[in-house]
Amino acid sequence: MAKLIQDPQIAQRMGIEARRHFNINKDANVMLDIDSSFTFIEANRFGGPIPNSLANLTQLNKFLVFSNSLTGPIPSWLGNFSKLVELNFADNHLNGSVPALFSNLTNLKVLYLGNNSLSGVVEFQMFQKLQNLKELGLASNNLEFVTERFPNIMDATVPQFRILYLHSCNLKEFPYFLRNQTKLERLEMRGNNIHGEVPNWLWNISKETLTLVDITDNFLSGELPVVIPWVNMRCLRLSNNSFRGPLPIPPPSLLEYGATNNKFTGEISPLLCNMNSLLYLDVSKNNLSGTLPQCLGNFSDGLMLLLLGSNSFHGMMPQSFNNRSNLRMIDVSHNQLQGQLPRALANCVMLEYLVLSNNQFSDVFPIWLGTLPELKLLAMRHNGFNGVIGHTRTNIDFPKLRILDLSYNNFTGAIPPLFPNIIVNMSTYMQAEVRYVVTTVYVTRSVPLSITIAIKGLELYYSKIQEGLAAIDFSSNKFEGKIPEFIGNLTELRSLNISNNILTGSIPSSLGNLRKLESLDLSRNKLSGQIPQQLTQLTFLGTFDVSHNNLTGPIPQGTQLTSLNSTSYEGNLGLCGDPLPNKCGEAPQRPPSTEEDNGSGSTGMVEFDLKFVLAGIGSGFVVGVVLADVVITRRQELFLRVVGMVRLMIWKSGSIPASFSNLINLEILYLHSNNLSGVVEFQMFEKQQNLYQLQLSWNNFEFVTESNMMNATVRQFTILGLSSCNLKEFPYFLRNQTKLEQLDMARNQIHGEVPNWMWNISKETLVLLDISGNLFSGELPAVIPWVNLNGLRSLVPKLLKQAASRSTETERE
Numbered sequence: 001m002a003k004l005i006q007d008p009q010i011a012q013r014m015g016i017e018a019r020r021h022f023n024i025n026k027d028a029n030v031m032l033d034i035d036s037s038f039t040f041i042e043a044n045r046f047g048g049p050i051p052n053s054l055a056n057l058t059q060l061n062k063f064l065v066f067s068n069s070l071t072g073p074i075p076s077w078l079g080n081f082s083k084l085v086e087l088n089f090a091d092n093h094l095n096g097s098v099p100a101l102f103s104n105l106t107n108l109k110v111l112y113l114g115n116n117s118l119s120g121v122v123e124f125q126m127f128q129k130l131q132n133l134k135e136l137g138l139a140s141n142n143l144e145f146v147t148e149r150f151p152n153i154m155d156a157t158v159p160q161f162r163i164l165y166l167h168s169c170n171l172k173e174f175p176y177f178l179r180n181q182t183k184l185e186r187l188e189m190r191g192n193n194i195h196g197e198v199p200n201w202l203w204n205i206s207k208e209t210l211t212l213v214d215i216t217d218n219f220l221s222g223e224l225p226v227v228i229p230w231v232n233m234r235c236l237r238l239s240n241n242s243f244r245g246p247l248p249i250p251p252p253s254l255l256e257y258g259a260t261n262n263k264f265t266g267e268i269s270p271l272l273c274n275m276n277s278l279l280y281l282d283v284s285k286n287n288l289s290g291t292l293p294q295c296l297g298n299f300s301d302g303l304m305l306l307l308l309g310s311n312s313f314h315g316m317m318p319q320s321f322n323n324r325s326n327l328r329m330i331d332v333s334h335n336q337l338q339g340q341l342p343r344a345l346a347n348c349v350m351l352e353y354l355v356l357s358n359n360q361f362s363d364v365f366p367i368w369l370g371t372l373p374e375l376k377l378l379a380m381r382h383n384g385f386n387g388v389i390g391h392t393r394t395n396i397d398f399p400k401l402r403i404l405d406l407s408y409n410n411f412t413g414a415i416p417p418l419f420p421n422i423i424v425n426m427s428t429y430m431q432a433e434v435r436y437v438v439t440t441v442y443v444t445r446s447v448p449l450s451i452t453i454a455i456k457g458l459e460l461y462y463s464k465i466q467e468g469l470a471a472i473d474f475s476s477n478k479f480e481g482k483i484p485e486f487i488g489n490l491t492e493l494r495s496l497n498i499s500n501n502i503l504t505g506s507i508p509s510s511l512g513n514l515r516k517l518e519s520l521d522l523s524r525n526k527l528s529g530q531i532p533q534q535l536t537q538l539t540f541l542g543t544f545d546v547s548h549n550n551l552t553g554p555i556p557q558g559t560q561l562t563s564l565n566s567t568s569y570e571g572n573l574g575l576c577g578d579p580l581p582n583k584c585g586e587a588p589q590r591p592p593s594t595e596e597d598n599g600s601g602s603t604g605m606v607e608f609d610l611k612f613v614l615a616g617i618g619s620g621f622v623v624g625v626v627l628a629d630v631v632i633t634r635r636q637e638l639f640l641r642v643v644g645m646v647r648l649m650i651w652k653s654g655s656i657p658a659s660f661s662n663l664i665n666l667e668i669l670y671l672h673s674n675n676l677s678g679v680v681e682f683q684m685f686e687k688q689q690n691l692y693q694l695q696l697s698w699n700n701f702e703f704v705t706e707s708n709m710m711n712a713t714v715r716q717f718t719i720l721g722l723s724s725c726n727l728k729e730f731p732y733f734l735r736n737q738t739k740l741e742q743l744d745m746a747r748n749q750i751h752g753e754v755p756n757w758m759w760n761i762s763k764e765t766l767v768l769l770d771i772s773g774n775l776f777s778g779e780l781p782a783v784i785p786w787v788n789l790n791g792l793r794s795l796v797p798k799l800l801k802q803a804a805s806r807s808t809e810t811e812r813e
Contacts, residue, residue, distance in 0.1 A: 050075055059083055066112065067091040074113075079104045086110040090137060098122050098143070103129050112137040114165055121146055124177060128157050137165035139188065147175040167191050167214065174199055181205045185439045190216040190237065197222030203229050211438050216240050216258065224248045234438045238262065239282070247272075247283060255436045256280040256445065260307065263287055273299035280434045280445065282307040284331065291315035292337075297344065298322045304434055305447060309333040309355065316340075323347040328432040329449065331355040333379070341366050350374055353430065353449050357381040357405065365389040365411065370397025370418075376430060377465075379405040379451060381473070388413035402430075403471045405453055407497070411477040414484065415498065419472055421490045430465045454497060466788065471495040475521065478502055483522075488513045495519040499545065503527060507546070509534040518768065519543040531555060531575075539693075539719065540742065542768065547571045554584045559670075563697065656680055668693040679704055680725075682733060688715065695721035697744060702726045723747050723770065730755055737761045746770045753778030759785050 046065060049072030061083045070092035078087070079101020087105070090112040097120035098113065105111075109132050118141040127133055138145060145166060158177045163186045166175075171192035178187075179199075184206035198215070203225055210230040214237040223245030228236060235256040238248075244263040252274045260282045267290030268283070278300045288311040296306065297318030304326050313335040321327070321344040328350055337359040345351070345366070352374045362384040369375060375398060389411060398404075398418055431448040448464040454473055470492045479501040487496065488510025495518060496511075503525040511520070512534025520538070523545040530553035531546065538544075541560055545568045552574030555561055562578045569575050576584040655678035656671065667690045677700040685691055694717060696703065703725035716739045722731070727748035734743075735755075740762035750771070759781055766786040 046070055048072075052077070055080075057081075061107075062086045064088045065092070070094055072096070074099055074118075076101055078102070081105065082107065084108055088112040089116065091115045094118060096120075098126070098138075100126060102126060106130060106132065108133055110135040112165075114139040114141065116141050118143055120144070123147075124175065127159060131159055133159045134161060135163040136161060137163070138169055139165040139167040141169070143169055145169040145171055145175075147177055162186075164188065174202060178202065178205055183209050185209050186212040186441075188212070188214045190214045190218070192218055194218040194220060196220070198224065207231060211235065212443075213237065234436070235443065247286075247288065250275065252276065254278055255438075256434065256443075258282045259286070261285040265289070267291070268293055268296075270295060272296075276300050278303055279436060280305045280447070282447075284309040284311070286311055289313065292318055292332075294318050294320065297342070298325070302326055304350075305329045305432055307331045309335070311335055313337060317342050320344055321347045323349070326350050328374075329353040329447070332359065333357040335359055337361060339363075343368065345369065346371060348372065352432065353377045355379045355451060356383065357452070359383055361385060365406075365416075367397070372398075374400055376400050376467075377403040377449065377451070379403070379453070380409065381405045381407040383409055386410040386412070389416040389418070391416070402467065402469065403451075403453065403465070405471070405473045406477065407454065407473045407475040409477055411474075411479060413479065414481045415474060415479050415487075415503075417484065417486050419470075419490055421492055423492060424467045428467045430467055453495075468492075468788065469494055471497075473497040474501065476500040480504070482506075483508050483511075483527075485510055487511065491515065493517055497521040498525070500524040506530070507532055507535075507551075511535060512537045514538060515540070517541055521545045522549070523547040525549055527551060529553075531561070536561060540768065542770070544568055551575050555580065656684070660684065663688065666691050670695040671699065676701060678702070682731065685715075691715050692717055692739075693719040695719065696725055697721040697723040699724070703731075718742070718765075720744065723773075730758060734758070734761055738765070740766050742766075742768045744768075744770045745774070747773035750774040750776065752776070754780065763787060 047069040050065075050070060052075060055075065055077040058081055060081055062085060063078075063081070064086065066088045067090070070089065072094065073096030074089065074094055076099045078084075079099055081087075082104065084105050085107055086109060088110065091114070094113075094116040095118060098118060102108075102111070103126045106129060108130050111130075111133060112135070114137040118138075121144050122138060124145070124147040127136065158180050160183045161181060162183060164184065165186075165188050167188045168191040169189075171189065171194055173194055173196075174189075178184075179201045182205070187210065194215075195218075198220060207229055208231060211232055212235040213230070213233070214235070216237045216239040218241055220241040220243060222243065224238070224243055225248055226246060228248050228250045230236075231251050231253070233251050233254055236250050236254060237256070237258045239258045239260045239262070241262055243259075244265060246266040247259060247264045247268060249269055249271045250257055254275045255277055256279060257275070258280065262285075264283070264286040266288065268288060270293045272281075273293055273295035276299060279302050281303065282305065284307045290313065292308065292313055292315065295318070297320045301322070301324040306327060307329065309331040310333070313332070314337065316339040317332060317337055319342040321342065325348045327348045329352060330345075330348075331353070333355045334357070338361065340363040341356070341361065345354070346368050349372060351372050353376060354369070355377070357379045358381065360383065361380075364387040365385060367390055369378065378398075378401065385406070386409065399420055400422065401419060402422075402424070404419055429448050431446050434445045434447065436443055450461070450463045451465065452459055452461045453471060454460075454475070470490070471494055472487075472490075473495070475497045476499070479498070480503065482505035483498065483503055485508055487493075488508055491513055493514050494516055496514070497519070499521045500523070503522075505527065506529030507522065507527055509532040511517075512532060514520075515537060517538050518540050520535075520541060521543070524547070527546070527549040528551065531551060533556050535541075535544075536556050536559040539560070544561060544564055547568060548571035551569075551572040553576070555569060555575060555577040557577055564579060566579045566581070569580055576582045655676060660666075660669075666688045669691060670693070680696065680701045681704050685694070692715065703722060717737060718739055719742045720734075720737075720740065721742075721744045723744045723746040725745075725748060727745060727750055729750055730745075734740075735757045738761070743762075743766065751774075754771075754776060763785050764787060767788050769786070769789065
């Protein structure tokens with residue numbers, strides 16, 4: 001902790017100087033310490049370059065300006081600060097090279113330059129003179145860290161480090177100087193380009209002191225020692241390499257063991273159960289086999305993550321889980337586990353994620369898991385679970401369940417009411433956090449849940465899942481009876497799949513209440529009756545499938561239901577209307593009447609609609625209109641519910657009349673899925689400052705925008721449908737959008753790279769993006785910035801490939 005400056009005049013002068021040079025605002029924390037000389041400067045939220053006016057503070061012994069917004073190069077005059085003991089510029093935006101004059105700072109003990117944009121070659125010889133240097137951090141820059149690989153670097157000439165942060169330093173091999181290290185505590189070398197086997201000498205360094213070793217995300221291979229020799233190890237990270245042979249046995253002191261995505265073989269040794277302090281165990285995505293040691297259920301009361309998926313384990317799950325368990329996440333998917341589920345899982349009251357998919361379990365539905373107060377995800381797909389699912393204590397069991405996947409089992413009977421309707425924070429992800437201390441440093445490891453679930457007609461691997469994703473998949477079972485009405489109350493649902501069952505009866509109109517639904521699959525059942533008009537209210541719907549049922553009547557027209565492929569409706573001989581080839585031979589049906597339509601005033605409303613239909617026919621259109629500004633003298637309360645909404649649905653051909661620009665009160669305009677043609681200039685909509693939903697997709701338009709449109713003249717859209725609009729580039733007006741929720745630009749003719757500004761639009765609001773069917777090239781961001789995104793098309797395969805081997809990790813040091 002810094003001492004406060006005793007002389008208020010000096011403090012004021014230095015504070016003003018710092019603010020003037022660092023462009024600091026009045027809320028920033030500036031701390032200057034003086035003790036016969038200035039000892040250090042510490043600040044946060046500083047911006048701009050490091051000012052040259054500080055070059056005369058050569059008596060500084062600590063210069064700490066980390067986690068700010070500093071830009072520009074590191075000034076070479078810092079090489080004159082011969083009394084510096086600690087220099088920390090980490091987590092800024094500095095660029096340029098590391099000054100060679102740093103080799104003059106012979107009193108330096110701590111040097112942190114990580115997480116900047118520094119570049120160039122850094123030779124280890126620069127630090128050979130710094131015999132007092134104990135902590136070195138160069139990670140996550142664009143540096144190439146070069147070391148000499150010959151024995152002329154003698155033990156006496158190499159500093160004895162305590163901490164080395166060398167991750168993402170473009171290393172091609174293990175630095176030779178490491179073989180002389182005897183006091184290392186933390187060695188981080190993840191995300192480099194190191195190939196081949198780990199050299200034998202590495203296992204002999206700092207045997208008594210090493211507590212954390214991270215060599216994940218390299219290209220390492222070969223077998224590792226049967227027993228890890230570092231006796232005080234707390235954290236061992238080996239993931240995302242190609243190690244083979246038996247899984248190494250760490251010391252009992254271990255807290256975190258990550259070995260996912262390698263080629264380890266053989267059984268898990270029961271000796272792993274000696275790690276009675278373990279918090280995190282991830283050995284998924286290997287070639288491990290045999291039975292699971294029964295001790296894995298309760299060998300460590302503190303264990304939070306038990307990740308064993310994607311191996312070849314057989315036999316039964318561990319049967320013993322005690323009531324002191326802290327387990328948050330259990331994943332045993334993609335193995336050959338058999339038998340019944342352990343009833344002792346009910347003791348895991350902290351459990352949030354249970355993934356049992358793709359095994360050979362044979363059991364009834366574990367209704368007893370409903371008592372777990374924190375359970376958010378239960379995935380049981382592709383197993384032999386069977387029987388009728390019994391009734392639960394409604395609103396008590398499964399109180400926080402968000403994702404329930406029972407697909408590809410043998411469940412029978414009626415669809416059970418297992419799912420609560422709860423509202424959660426959309427901006428957070430389903431993840432478990434493991435926190436512990438290593439050599440006085442707090443380590444926080446955030447591990448996102450990853451899972452394969454069927455959404456929008458595809459089985460997709462999700463490396464991260466938002467808390468707001470609510471999904472039910474009961475497909476490919478033997479559920480029978482009617483679709484229960486309670487499903488219409490689950491208004492937070494994003495995906496519902498009950499396909500390939502034996503369901504009968506009609507599609508409940510209450511499904512129209514699921515306004516957030518993006519995917520609805522009712523195919524391959526025995527449903528009958530008409531498709532409810534209420535389903536046209538599902539404006540977020542991207543996938544809809546009712547094929548292979550016994551449905552009849554017209555498909556509701558003028559909505560996204562008609563923009564789908566005809567395969568969504570095939571196998572229903574009684575259906576007619578677009579997009580099917582068999583037409584109904586009659587005008588589109590108006591929505592079915594509701595209870596509020598009955599009684600006085602309903603006739604007047606019919607007359608009102610008919611007048612507009614007849615007027616539309618006379619001008620070449622068939623138009624259904626609901627106007628908020630029309631004075632209605634009867635049943636006013638019904639119209640008040642749609643005040644401010646104007647929907648125009650056009651079912652014939654032609655162009656958009658230029659007079660539409662006069663509809664200055666227009667808020668919603670849907671013209672998609674017609675045969676409209678001609679040039680549509682975005683300027684047409686400049687006057688309509690209230691317009692927030694615009695759907696022009698699936699016509700023969702050529703949509704033209706101006707590149708000089710200013711922010712003030714462009715309204716803020718929430719929904720934009722511009723698919724199949726002959727776009728040649730990303731519309732320039734998009735760069736000013738901050739409230740977009742859905743953006744559909746699929747099947748256009750956009751070439752080249754996605755512009756950088758595109759990744760900055762509507763970061764907090766965008767939930768669905770479709771840019772499939774274009775001609776894009778170039779690289780995409782490593783992390784997609786839209787925090788609430790639930791649907792991403794065209795980008796999905798590449799992004800998943802990039803993300804498959806990553807887990808999110810934050811370390812506070």
